[in-house]
Amino acid sequence: MTANSPSAAPVTLLGLGAMGTALARTWLAAGHPLTVWNRSAARTEPLVAEGAKAAATAAQAVAAGDLVIVCLLDDASVEEALKDTDLTGKDLVNLTTTTPAQARGRAAWATARGARYLDGGIMAVPPMIGVPEAGGYVFYSGAPDLFETHEKTLAVPAGTRFVGADPGHAALHDVALLSAMYGMFAGTAHAFALIREESIDPIAFAPLLAEWITAMADPHIAQTADQLTTGDYTTNVVSNLGMQTAGTPTFLATAAEQGVSPELLNPYFALMRRRLAEGSPSEDLTGVVDLLRR
Template structure:
């Protein structure tokens, strides 16, 4: 082991799926002593060949390092893996995908067992890990002092962004961004369906769709945030709710003509109609956000 490696924080990683394996390789490449454990032990073998140490048991893995990273299937998997582990004095960073409530419960659980806790939400897919120019990063929330203590180590695989002391906020940011992503994918799917039966090359259509979504997304998101913060949904409105709602029949009729179900759009259109019926024709679309709250 080189002097450079011994100077780096030792890391224990539990979970070697596609994401866990990608994370492991970046810490190894950066010279961090790495101990790995996976329920299917064979997955540790390629990493051992690259310099990692495989732990035969979770207890051995936990004992190997003060910094313990979890990248397991779900919250239940965390329970199963750590149910008998001694976490006293450990720094536990949970990158397992969970809900905000599960993250808060896990933080209390870890504290009760003598560990400091950070929750994480990975905003990347495995091929983006270890490649800074790919733009991937991880949201972290929980103990601020723990984040500061391990900021450099945590930033090795992908950018590290701290979003507050509430342990649930990393998971909430994660799910919020992914929810927006799936909404965008839904709109793109509808757009491709509209042209599917026509003599239109999807590959030729794609740049138009990309350019349009790019041009519209940033201004809309920024303006929505500003209006929600101010409480005034009529500031700087370019296309008001009344005008946009009046155009809805065109979208629905076009879908019918093209033999496309409007099911991906109708729920949003219904909210627009509802907000208009409540008497807000001069607003932007921001009022829809309030209608979603239960």
């Protein structure tokens, strides 16, 4: 694709942090005319050398084209960058990490200023951008017609997954998946802490840990989703709540023996005990979800 190709739609990009810069380079490489703006103007210089046009202000950048993509620090940064811009007739795609409520508020704000709005949640780190085999993608939600119009352009840096007309759903999917990731990181940290002072090689231990987490995660996630859908938490239970709760003292005792804080395990174990106290020993662990909703 070249800059003269009718498929290479012009793009305006506000924000040139690590992610914004990675996004910019993929659009440039694909031949899209690119206008960039960043609060620190020095960050635009390498991209100008690669063919981008730098705007002196956010307002000038927005005026340069119809598709405006924002990738800034937070929602307040978006407000500040766009406060003096004319968004009438613009297609605004916000890839800034925000909460679902902030995304919905920003959608209403953009619509009131004459723009169509699409929110995005990036499920990738900068080195994954522009590398299809890395598996990165972006959740999008908001105006369906806007997504359809720009889907090919948006798919240049990473895969696209449209998750509905509610503009808050991309952010919600993003944070939900990242929350699960941090829960996994917490368990991984605890596991490594347990072996830290032993004659166990962390490098040799790592594939065992990864294999076990993978083997447990897939069926557990699928079963939890099925049980939440049916409302029956006792279907296809392999290790019930009563049995698993009875085993938790061993984990806590092992942590104590190894001189490891149980602070990453205790909150989840406490939820398991609360659910068991409600008289649900034959259930799976799915009931913990309901406790979190109270």
